[in-house]
């Protein structure tokens with residue numbers, strides 16, 4: 001079982017107290033957090049922290065994901081690499097730099113991503129609407145991935161798939177949730193806000209998983225380096241968004257665990273309010289611990305481990321040229 | 332290296348490339364010196380050429396602790412390699428003791444001609460494995476479930 005993530009919602013101060021993290025909230029409470037039991041730390045409140053606190057995270061190899069006002073993702077402090085492997089990074093750069101190798105990795109990622117979108121739509125076909133056309137279309141797009149000849153073409157296949165996929169969301173999501181169009185920066189309605197928030201969580205989950213390998217998070221294969229975020233995490237997140245973010249949103253909305261009242265309109269945007277974020281985060285963390293049978297590993301693995309093994313598979317591919325098995329839903 | 336060669340050549344290849352894996356996994360690392368506490372009194376550890384660590388008993392025999400019954404051959408080969416190394420590189424002839432701490436048993440090991448052949452073919456085999464561009468092919472081993480590399484290896 002991987003270690004759990006820890007989320008801090010309070011405002012206050014984060015400091016080091018010998019071998020533990022100490023949190024002093026503005027309300028005057030003090031808490032101690034045993035750092036050994038934390039996989040990744042998430043700050044959702046306004047917290048001051050210093051280099052000594054960061055040093056402790058560093059020693060225990062704990063990434064710190066910082067969210068700012070209204071839980072907009074601000075960035076990640078990555079611990080210094082525990083195990084340096086120059087070889088891995090060299091091979092990663094080589095794979096990125098070789099158009100054929102790069103395309104092959106990109107194709108695996110997008111194939112899995114479309115496969116996972118299709119899985120969601122197929123699940124709801126007949127339950128929430130008639131989606132057989134979309135299922136067929138997604139299957140065709142997935143097939144066409146292998147004939148793409150460069151990354152731009154691959155990206156446009158991915159874009160088409162995502163468009164078809166999002167078109168079904170209005171029907172899948174129980175009224176009054178509608179997606180209309182996928183929009184972010186800022187999200188324009190509740191469904192967009194929910195997706196953006198969850199995608200952010202999937203992204204940080206991937207950042208943490210990549211950190212456990214010697215792979216360089218800034219060198220992605222589908223996304224261009226130089227984007228503001230870690231492009232390798234964006235790549236891996238594309239595989240897992242349908243599995244971890246969208247599926248959870250459907251579930252939360254359709255079981256009415258999340259209502260329209262859990263959102264608030266802000267300066268021409270829409271965001272989850274505090275209550276909404278708590279619900280979503282709690283359910284997200286719970287889902288990361290859910291397990292499924294893994295046929296290749298012959299044991300049960302959690303969704304969090306699944307993200308980790310995907311990254312291992314990529315790493316192994318980069319180092320050995322054995323096939324990369326991007327996670328395509330089999331259950 | 333010698334033990335890994337006889338346990339799993341694929342694992343040896345991964346090791347030789349310094350491939351790291353998350354050390355927090357529940358899988359237990361199969362240590363070569365798992366039983367550091369047994370026979371503490373009667374043995375001394377020596378580091379030779381900054382490369383190999385030998386446990387030498389008061390009798391002068393070199394000792395290797397056998398970790399589990401599935402790993403008898405790897406442990407035996409490791410020990411034979413030490414004896415061979417001492418003889419070939421340092422001109423010191425010694426005998427060995429393979430120790431079974433859980434069973435409170437010991438077995439004497441001698442570097443005879445056939446053992447010498449085995450060691451030499453092992454050394455050649457190791458060089459062959461680590462110089463390949465790709466790891467040896469994947470194949471299920473009894474050790475896979477406790478192997479540190481499992482999540483990388485099978486994915």
Ligand code: SF4
Nearest residue numbers: 339342475478481484
């Ligand atoms: S998982 Fe099995 S095949 Fe792979 S390195 Fe370990 S022992 Fe060898």
